[in-house]
Amino acid sequence: MASITIDGQTLDVAAGSTVLQAAERLGIAIPTFCYMKRLPALASCRMCLVEIEGQRRLQPSCATAITDGMVVRTNTPLIEETRSSMLDMLLANHPLDCPICDKGGECELQDMVMAYGPRESRFRDAKRVFHSKDIRLSPVIIMNVNRCIQCQRCVRMCEEVVGAVALGTVEKGMDTAVTGFEGSLASCDQCGNCVEVCPVGALMSFPYRYRARPWDLAETDTICPHCGTGCQLTVGARKGEFMRVRSKEEHGVNRETLCVRGRFGLDFIESSDRIKRPMIRRDGALVPVSWEEAGDYLRQRLAAVANKPAGGLASPRLPNEVLYQFQKLMRTVFHTNNIDCSSRWPTPADTLAPLVAGFYSRAPLQDVIGNDCVLVIGGNVTEENPVTEYLLRDAARRRGTRLLMLSARPSRLDADARAVVRASPGGEAASLGAVVAGLAAAAGDALPGDVLAAVGATAASDETGRLAATLRDNLSVTLLVSVDLLRSPEARVTLQQLNNLLQLLHTLGKQPAMQFLFDRANQMGAWDMGVLPAVLPGLRPVADEAARAAFKTAWGADIPSGPGADFGAMLDLCDRGQMGTLYIVGSDPLISYPDRELMARALGSAELLIVQDAFLTETAGLADVVLPAAGYGEESGTFTNNEGRIQTVRKFRELPFAARHNLAIFDFVAAARSQTLQPSAPGEIFDEIARLVPYYEGPTLDGLGSEGSFTKITPTPPAGAYFAAAPASTAAGGLMLTTGNSLFHNGYLSERSEILNTVANDPYVEMSAQDAAQRDLSDGDQVVVRSARAELTARLKVNRQFPKGLVFVPENYRAMRLNSLMRRGEYPCPVEVQKVHSSQEVDRTSQIWRGA
Numbered sequence: 001m002a003s004i005t006i007d008g009q010t011l012d013v014a015a016g017s018t019v020l021q022a023a024e025r026l027g028i029a030i031p032t033f034c035y036m037k038r039l040p041a042l043a044s045c046r047m048c049l050v051e052i053e054g055q056r057r058l059q060p061s062c063a064t065a066i067t068d069g070m071v072v073r074t075n076t077p078l079i080e081e082t083r084s085s086m087l088d089m090l091l092a093n094h095p096l097d098c099p100i101c102d103k104g105g106e107c108e109l110q111d112m113v114m115a116y117g118p119r120e121s122r123f124r125d126a127k128r129v130f131h132s133k134d135i136r137l138s139p140v141i142i143m144n145v146n147r148c149i150q151c152q153r154c155v156r157m158c159e160e161v162v163g164a165v166a167l168g169t170v171e172k173g174m175d176t177a178v179t180g181f182e183g184s185l186a187s188c189d190q191c192g193n194c195v196e197v198c199p200v201g202a203l204m205s206f207p208y209r210y211r212a213r214p215w216d217l218a219e220t221d222t223i224c225p226h227c228g229t230g231c232q233l234t235v236g237a238r239k240g241e242f243m244r245v246r247s248k249e250e251h252g253v254n255r256e257t258l259c260v261r262g263r264f265g266l267d268f269i270e271s272s273d274r275i276k277r278p279m280i281r282r283d284g285a286l287v288p289v290s291w292e293e294a295g296d297y298l299r300q301r302l303a304a305v306a307n308k309p310a311g312g313l314a315s316p317r318l319p320n321e322v323l324y325q326f327q328k329l330m331r332t333v334f335h336t337n338n339i340d341c342s343s344r345w346p347t348p349a350d351t352l353a354p355l356v357a358g359f360y361s362r363a364p365l366q367d368v369i370g371n372d373c374v375l376v377i378g379g380n381v382t383e384e385n386p387v388t389e390y391l392l393r394d395a396a397r398r399r400g401t402r403l404l405m406l407s408a409r410p411s412r413l414d415a416d417a418r419a420v421v422r423a424s425p426g427g428e429a430a431s432l433g434a435v436v437a438g439l440a441a442a443a444g445d446a447l448p449g450d451v452l453a454a455v456g457a458t459a460a461s462d463e464t465g466r467l468a469a470t471l472r473d474n475l476s477v478t479l480l481v482s483v484d485l486l487r488s489p490e491a492r493v494t495l496q497q498l499n500n501l502l503q504l505l506h507t508l509g510k511q512p513a514m515q516f517l518f519d520r521a522n523q524m525g526a527w528d529m530g531v532l533p534a535v536l537p538g539l540r541p542v543a544d545e546a547a548r549a550a551f552k553t554a555w556g557a558d559i560p561s562g563p564g565a566d567f568g569a570m571l572d573l574c575d576r577g578q579m580g581t582l583y584i585v586g587s588d589p590l591i592s593y594p595d596r597e598l599m600a601r602a603l604g605s606a607e608l609l610i611v612q613d614a615f616l617t618e619t620a621g622l623a624d625v626v627l628p629a630a631g632y633g634e635e636s637g638t639f640t641n642n643e644g645r646i647q648t649v650r651k652f653r654e655l656p657f658a659a660r661h662n663l664a665i666f667d668f669v670a671a672a673r674s675q676t677l678q679p680s681a682p683g684e685i686f687d688e689i690a691r692l693v694p695y696y697e698g699p700t701l702d703g704l705g706s707e708g709s710f711t712k713i714t715p716t717p718p719a720g721a722y723f724a725a726a727p728a729s730t731a732a733g734g735l736m737l738t739t740g741n742s743l744f745h746n747g748y749l750s751e752r753s754e755i756l757n758t759v760a761n762d763p764y765v766e767m768s769a770q771d772a773a774q775r776d777l778s779d780g781d782q783v784v785v786r787s788a789r790a791e792l793t794a795r796l797k798v799n800r801q802f803p804k805g806l807v808f809v810p811e812n813y814r815a816m817r818l819n820s821l822m823r824r825g826e827y828p829c830p831v832e833v834q835k836v837h838s839s840q841e842v843d844r845t846s847q848i849w850r851g852a
Contacts, residue, residue, distance in 0.1 A: 002068040007075070019061035019072055020048055030074055031083065031112055033199055034151040035062040038255065038394060039160055045151055046086050047112070050074050058082060083116040092123035094200075095146050103201035105214040109149060130177055138185040139758040140192060140206050140264050145177050148202040154178060154194035160397070161257060161390050163412050164189045178202070189743060190759045191386070192263040196247055196256055207264065207755050208244040212236070217243060220652035221251070221706065223639050224262040225317055225632045226746055228518030229253060229365075229387045230641025231262050232706075235633065235652050242270060242653070251706055253365055253643065259386035260743065260759065261750055266632075268752035269653065273616045275628035276657035286626060291658065291668070298610070298625055298672040305607045306673075308580025311338035311570035314531050315586030316520040317749065319637025319649055321685040321701075322662045323522070323529040324537060326585060329677060332557035333670045334581065337533050337542055337564025338573075341526035343589035344811075345486040346566045349534040349541075351495045356527070356539060358717045359502045361478075361513035362644025362695070362710050368513050369395045372474035375404040375467070376517075377498070378428050379482025382411040383743045384519045388480075388642070389413055402474060404467050406431055407482070408738060409808060410801035419467040422803045425736040425828040429490045431464060432497035433726035436504060438468030443508055451507065454722035455500055477505050479514045483523065484740050487594070489825050496723035506717045515642050519741050525640035528693065528711070533564035538693040554692055567593075568824065574602035582606040583669075585662070586629070588617035588748045591814055595824040597789065612665055617748060618814070627668070628659040632749070635661045637682050638701065640711065646699065647708035735771065736828035737785065737807045737821065745812035763794040763813040767833065768802035775833060782836040785809060787821040787829055793836055807831055 001012050004019070009026050018041070023030050033045035041063040049058035053071040058079065061072075073079070090109065098104045130145040137143050155178060158167045166188035169176050181187065195203045217236035224231040232252025236243045245263050249256040278294035279286040289297070312330040314323055323341070330339050340347070361368050369392060381389045389412065395401035396416040405414055406421040408428065414420050423431040433455075440452045471477055479502065485494050498514075505512035518524060530537035536559070540547040548559045565573065567589070573579040575598065582603070593599040603609055603622045611623040614631035636651045655661070660668070663680050670677045679685055686701040695713040744760035745751055765783055777783060779798040784791050785807065794809065794816065802808075811818055822829050 002066050002070070004066045004070045004072065006072045013066055017066050019050060019052075019059075019064045019066060019070075022066060023061065023072075023074060028074055030061050031116060032062060033108065033112070033149060034153060036153060036157075036197060036256075037249075039153070039156045040398075042152060042156070045149070047083060049079060049082055051076055051079060080116070084118045087113055087117040088121055088123065090149050091117070091121055092125070093128040093146075094149065095127065095144075101147070101201035102204045102209055103198075107201065108199035128175075135179075136206065137180050138188055138190055140190050140260075140755060141185060141188075141195060142204050142206045142209060143178075144202055144204070145179070147200050148178055149200055150176050150178075151199060152178070153197040153199065154203055157193050157197050161394065162189055162191060162193055163389070163393050167194060189386070190260045190264065191258065192260070193257050196258070196263075205244060205264075207267070212238045212243045218652075220650050222633070222650040222652065223521070223641075223647045224258070225521045225649075225749060226261040226265060227385050228516070228521060228523055228642040229385045230521070230639060230643065230645060230647055231258055231387050232647070233258060233262055235266065237652055240653060242267060253391075253641070253645070254387045257387055257390055261746060261756065262387075264755045264759070265750050265753040267755050268749050269631055269633055271615060271752040273752070274614060274631070274656060275616050275620070275626060275659070278628060278658065279626040281624045286621070286623070291660075294625060294627065295668065295672055298669065301608045301624065302581065302672050305580030308607065309338060309573060309578060310334040310336050310581040310583065311565060311567075311573070311579060312336075312583040313340050313343060313567050313570075313585070313587050313589065314526070316341050316518075316523040316526040317632075317747075318522060318586050318662065319635070319682075320522065320525040320529055320640060320646070320689065321637045321682045323526050323531050324689055325663055325666050325677060325680070325685055327529060327531050327537070328555060329666050329670060330583070331559050332555050333673055333675045333677070334583075335558075335560060337560045337562065338570055339531055339533055339564060340567040340570070341523070341531035342486075343567055343587055343593045345491065346568055347486060347527075347532055348492040348495060349532050349539070351492050351499070352527075353535060353539045353541070354718055355495060355499050355502075355514075357713070357715070358499075359512060359514040359715050360644070360713075361515055361715065362713055363513070364645075365391060365515070365643050368478050368515060368643075369401060369480075370399060371401065371476040371478045371511075371513065373402040373404065373470060373476070374478045374480060375406065375471070376413065377406050377432070377479060377481045377485070379407060379484040379517060379740060380409045380411045381413060381480070381482070381517060384482065384484070384741050384746070385517050385642070386743065388517060392416075402470055404470060406435070406467065408803070408806060409740075410799065414801065419463060419470055421461075421463045421467055424803070425738050425806050426488050426490065428485055428488070429494040429497050429726040430728050432494065432501060434461065434464040435468050435471070436497060436500045437725065438465050439471055439501070439504055442468055442472045443504075446508060447504075448507075451504070451722065455504070455725060471505065471510070472508070475510065477510045477512050479512065480517055481514065482517045483519060487827050489827060493726050497726050500722050503717065503722060518642055519746055521641075522639040524642060524644060525638070528640055528696070529689070533566050537689065538695070551692065554688065571598060571602035574606045577605055579606050581608045581610065583610045583612070584619060585612045586614075588619045590618040590622065591748065591817070591819065592811070594819050594822040594827060596817060596819040596822075598824055599819070610669070612662065614659065615748070615752065627665050628657065629665055630655055630659055630661045634659070635663075635682075636701075638686065638704070644711045644713075645708045646696070646704060646711060648701070648704050734805070735767070735807045735831050735833060736805055737787070737809060737831040738828045739809055739811040739818060742810035742812060745810065747812060748814070751812060751814055763810070763816050764797045765794045765833065766797045766799050766802065766808040768804050768806065769798050769800045770804050771807075771833075772796065772798045775835070777833070777835055784834050784836055785821065786832045786834070789823060790820040792816050792818065792821065807833060
């Protein structure tokens with residue numbers, strides 16, 4: 001510890017702290033331009049200069065480490081004169097175009113000049129002009145380089161935090177200019193974080209430009225709807241019309257950063273394919289009707305199928321209150337446990353629930369990744385959870401966290417990792433088994449004698465051995481697990497090996513923590529709310545008599561005692577003509593389910609298909625009843641993010657057309673079966689959740705606060721036998737197709753964003769340079785991807801980091817209908833990739849898709 005006195009106030013601080021940090025703790029304001037908390041100090045703007053007793057010159061407080069007994073003054077005549085001179089120099093070349101600058105009203109330079117600036121400039125020379133017109137760096141970012149004050153926040157944010165290195169500087173001194181490579185941002189993530197941190201109007205959002213002024217906007221703090229990181233964002237609307245999204249420096253897991261989907265992808269709420277009125281099927285066509293007509297039709301159809309099984313699918317993008325009420329509706333009104341929250345994979349709840357109860361760390365991500373070692377398993381965090389990637393990069397570069405990677409696909413984080421294990425496509429379970437065996441062997445006598453025999457002796461590679469050794473040598477370990485692992489038919493085995501690894505780390509005293517990396521905003525909440533066939537809210541098994549009794553008392557209705565059917569099993573019931581009602585809320589499984597042929601056939605075979613959605617999806621196009629629901633921003637509620645943090649999703653726009661709130665529609669459907677759901681208001685439902693789900697106990701919907709509230713559960717590692725070793729993965733010998741999210745799209749919401757569609761690359765096929773060379777393919781070629789079922793065409797992207805045999809096609813381009821290539825239970829999917837040799841071939845393939 002060191003003692004420092006600033007302006008007469010004394011404070012003890014940790015060694016290595018800076019004068020600026022100490023001043024902030026004392027509430028003493030020191031102006032800055034180039035300084036940001038999460039960036040290394042640059043000390044270039046000279047606005048934060050202070051006097052330090054015993055030193056001849058003024059010192060930058062952002063880069064001056066405290067020594068014991070240091071005495072500092074922050075406001076003296078010399079300091080005031082220096083600040084005024086610095087601002088005078090900045091204004092000497094800064095264009096005085098505040099009336100037309102988008103930053104007007106929230107410009108840091110304006111604020112600094114008002115507080116510290118000169119009343120009259122001493123400079124009379126003509127202002128420097130780099131360009132007479134603004135430069136369009138990308139579809140979403142435009143630059144006026146004349147306004148730049150050379151703080152380089154944007155350059156450092158891009159390189160240090162985002163890891164994209166899309167911005168840089170040219171020339172020197174007063175001629176320094178920030179720009180992209182060859183005047184563009186072709187290699188950019190388009191996240192707009194450079195716009196967010198720019199203190200002036202040098203970098204601007206092109207979609208927002210000239211649309212409004214800050215004081216015209218009604219702003220609402222809410223949560224991003226795209227992935228499970230749970231970023232806080234502020235939505236600005238003008239006269240009810242959506243204008244922009246920004247982030248706040250001191251709020252949320254993300255602080256001032258957002259990804260491209262969060263910052264620019266919320267305009268999907270203005271999509272033109274909103275469902276305007278209820279629709280029912282008459283003479284084979286969907287016909288708009290009133291809610292009263294829809295109710296009469298629904299009552300008749302529900303009565304006709306009352307004696308047949310029902311099933312329900314709800315989207316993990318919906319708020320907790322909606323998801324909880326949906327499973328309650330299905331269990332009490334439709335008397336079924338046939339409930340699911342994912343159309344892309346089955347969820348092995350019998351393996352998942354003990355894993356979550358035993359090891360899931362419901363704690364701030366910053367704390368969890370502050371452990372000595374972090375192992376990221378599966379998926380591609382760069383494209384699935386970009387802001388989580390920013391935090392992991394920061395932990396590796398600035399906090400000394402040892403980062404390890406195990407996945408089939410490479411990611412940008414590999415460059416910061418201590419060890420990288422490249423699993424074969426679908427071979428994550430075998431690779432995890434090898435790590436477990438390697439760790440057990442390396443631990444040797446530190447383990448009970450029966451552990452090594454229990455986990456088995458799986459052959460290890462140099463990479464898995466190095467990874468296991470790093471786990472052994474560190475005191476605390478965190479596992480971040482991509483939910484993409486659930487796509488594989490081997491998902492249960494993969495979760496078992498994950499359990500083995502966590503058990504082993506716990507036995508070795510490594511204090512293991514684990515969190516999933518969900519690619520849907522409320523997947524954690526969907527599990528917690530019991531939107532699964534085998535568990536009730538709180539992940540309690542439906543076979544648990546005490547749990548059923550508690551919910552029966554609260555709900556006033558019996559609950560089926562046996563596990564229900566997951567979504568795949570529901571489709572089998574439909575296909576066999578045994579499903580009466582299939583109720584789908586906020587999901588488009590005709591696009592997302594990994595077997596389009598089965599999906600289309602099953603939906604057509606259900607006796608009554610009800611779709612409740614904001615958008616007219618392809619699935620809605622097959623429905624018997626379509627109910628227009630509230631979309632994002634049109635109803636309030638809560639999301640539970642990857643950390644287990646409950647956060648408020650706030651309403652910021654009114655319902656359009658004849659849409660109703662999701663909870664009101666559940667009441668409408670229950671009434672069609674002559675029943676009621678109580679309570680049905682969001683706040684009352686949240687109170688019921690807090691009463692019946694112990695780890696949601698405590699906060700109220702109105703009392704969550706700006707940082708939300710963490711669900712309270714203490715992980716209790718299970719004491720029991722280890723699972724058997726995973727079978728060794730066998731080389732397929734050909735190309736294997738995998739899928740997942742791309743950076744610019746992660747589902748049917750982002751695909752409705754016009755802004756994202758301007759920055760998103762065309763649909764692409766990604767494969768290794770070795771595989772491409774063997775097939776005489778080059779980067780940018782049009783190629784055909786062909787499976788046993790169908791084919792598609794797209795542009796080839798050659799990735800030199802890809803392992804041999806892996807082909808990746810993003811799942812989020814509806815026009816491609818990627819799931820037509822796949823067959824349920826076959827993942828990864830064997831394919832062939834060939835070059836398109838003529839425009840006729842492209843036209844022929846396009847015709848195949850138009851007719852599919």
